[in-house]
Amino acid sequence: MIPAQFRKLIAELEHLTDSQTRYVEKLLKGTDSVSQLITELEERMVENPECPHCHSSLINRHGKVNQMQRYRCKNCGKTFVATTATPLARLRY
Known part of the structure; x- marks a missing residue:
């Protein structure tokens, strides 16, 4: 947002x-x-970035899905969101 508008x-x-x-x-x-x-x-991913698949800390942001930040691991190439490998994974409203 433009500072003047803010x-x-x-x-x-x-x-x-x-x-x-x-x-x-x-x-x-x-x-x-x-x-x-x-x-x-999502804040945890910013503070301590880690791939839930291979536990590498080499990750990049990779777009958004359903207003959540998506990430891609540089090591294994898999994509994930902050809820991957948690009880909230694949949760639907």
């Missing part, structure tokens, strides 16, 4: 009603515990 957005946030403020907070935090958990798993 400053304008922040200035507009001050004029929201209480219900609008709660709605914006809900959108920013995520609406359910699953999205919060996925966010925490």
Whole structure:
């Protein structure tokens, strides 16, 4: 986002009603515990990147799928997301 637009957005946030403020907070935090958990798993991938298949730390970002960052391992060539090899793998709504 362009910095000038961001400053304008922040200035507009001050004029929201209480219900609008709660709605914006809900959108920013995520609406359910699953999205919060996925966010925490993605943060873990940033802090300690590791391929769940070969445990190599040589990974690259490889696009996005369903709003989640996808990764590709340079060592084994397999792709994965932060939830791969966790109980949340292949979880559907």
